[in-house]
Amino acid sequence: MAVLCGTAARIDEALPQAAGDASRDLSEIRALSKGGVRRSLPLAPLSKGHLGKYLGIYRPNALHAPGDPLSYSMINCARKSLPPDWIRKKVKACVRSAKQRHPEVPDNVHPHTPRHSRAMHLLEKNAPLEAISQLLGHKSISTTQDLRQGKHGAETYMEEAAKGGGVAEPPAPASSADILAA
Secondary structure: OHHHHHHOOOHHHHOOOEHHHEOOOOOEEEEEOOOOOEEEEEOOHHHHHHHHHHHHHHOOOHHHOOOOEOOEEEEOOEEEEOOHHHHHHHHHHHHHHHHHHOOOOOOOOOOOHHHHHHHHHHHHOOOOHHHHHHHHOOOOHHHHHHHHOOOOOOHHHHHHHHHOOOOOOOOOOOOHHHHHHO
């Protein structure tokens, strides 16, 4: 979850992560994109902290075993990357748990939701559309523009903005690198 939320990776990019795909300081994760291109994804500081804690407790030697999956299940006595269905079930379980304390949590949260949320937060911070497009691995910037226009499941965000609870005039960022690392 830390990788999904902190990098805006697609589920198919996040799951096959080997320990060697994380930088030693956990500031970035290297992923194989949908088009088969290897790219570096900056890991948001909060997610970096969660991933660091997980590795420290459960996988203290993970970064020294670069071929091992970051997160895995044991299948036939071998470490295998977690299957997408497992992540989908975990996301649903997290949503059910969160709804008990926060009934406003939407029912339709899925593993792709953190990707759109990360993009929307970057838009709120006035990040350049080109930088967001690059982070998301979009081939065409028009796909990223769809997010700004409220497509791809971002309607709730746009409704909030229309009510005045969204992004009227965010402050200008220091730099694209600062924003993507936030």
